[in-house]
Amino acid sequence: MEMLKVKVFYDNWCPICIKTSKIIRSLDILNLIDLVGFREIEDMDIEITKVELEEKMYAVNLRNRKIVSGIHALILLTSRIPLLIPLSIIFKMLSLVGLGQVLYSLLAKNRFLISIGNCTTNSCTINKNK
Template sequence: MKSLKMVVFYDNWCSLCIAIKEKIQRLDWFGLIEMIGIREKGIEKEISVPLEDLEKKMYAVIKRNGKYVSGLDAFISISARIPMFFILWPFLIISSRLGIGHVVYKYISEHRTIVPVGKCDDSFCKLK
C-alpha cells in the first residue's frame, strides 16, 4: 500500500477544490492521499511547479517514483486509490483518451471561483 501513496496539491482558496478535498479525505480509507493547499507559505519547497501553474490545475506527485501528474490525470490517479471512486475510473480513462475529459477539466478549472477572504498579504487580491 505504501507504494500507492501520493501528494495532491489543491487550491485552498477555491470553494469547489476545498469541497472535493474534504470528500477525498473522508473516502481515503487507506490513507494513501496527502492533500496540501497551494496557498500555504513555503509551498515552493514542497513542489517544483511554479505557483502560476498550480493555480491553473491540480497537481499530484506519486511518491513511489516521484512522477508528476496534473489536471484530469491527477484526478484519475486519485480515483484509482479511493474505493468509492473506482466506478468513475474507467469513464475517466476513456474521457481522457478521447480528449473530452481534458476539455471538461480545463473548463471547470477556468471557471471556478477563487475567494482569498482574509488571506491576502498585499493590499490587492486578484479574484478570479
Template sequence: MTLNLKLIVFYDNWCPMCTYIKQRINRLDWCNLIQMQGIRESGIENKITVPLEELEKKMYAVIKSTGKQVSGIDAITAIAMRIPVLFPLWPLLKLSSSLGLGQKIYQYIADNRSIVPINKCDSSCHIK
C-alpha cells in the same frame, strides 16, 4: 504495496470548490493513500517543482514512490484509482483522458471556479 500507491495532491486552498472536494476526498480515503497539500501554504515551492502560476491553473498530484507528476483530469483519475468508492469511475476517467475530452471538461471547470483569498472576503461573501 501501499507505499507505491501513495499520492500527494496539490489543490488551491483559496478555492471554495477545491476545499470542499478536499474534504470529500479526506472522508473517502479509507486507505490513507492520499495526502492533500494546499498550494497557498508557505514552503510549497520545496514540495513540488511546478511553478505557483501553474498550480493556480489546475490540480497536480505526485506519485510518492516515483515522483511522477500528473495534472488536471489525470490527477482526478489518480485519485479515483485510490478511493474504493470512486474506483468504478476510473475506466471512464481514463478513457476521457485518452480521448482528450476529459482534460477539456476539467479545464473548463478549473477556469470558471471562484478564488477567495484568505481574510479578503467582505460581508457579501456567503462561503460555508
C-alpha cells in the same frame, strides 16, 4: 500500500476545492492520499510554480515521483479511493478519447461560477480573467 501513495496539491483559497478536499479525506479509507493546500506552503518539494498550481491540480505519485496534472491528477486521485474507482475509469476513458483534459480545463477555468454563494473573499476570482 506505501507504493500507491500520492500527494495532491489543491487550492486552499478556493471554497469548492476546500469542500472537495474534505470529501476526499473522508473517502480515503486506505490513507493513500496526502492533500496539500499549496497557498501557505513555501517549500513544496516539486518544480511547479504557484501560478501553475492556480490553473490546475497537480499530483505526485510518491512511488516514482512522477508529476501529473489536470485530468491525469484526477485519475490518479480517484484510482486510490475504492468508492471512486468507477469514476476513475470514466475519467480515463474520457482522456483516451481526447475529452478528459478539455472537460477538466473547462471546469478549472470556470470554478468561480460553481462557487457562487460559497465565496466569502475574492478567492473565487482567481481565474476569472483568464
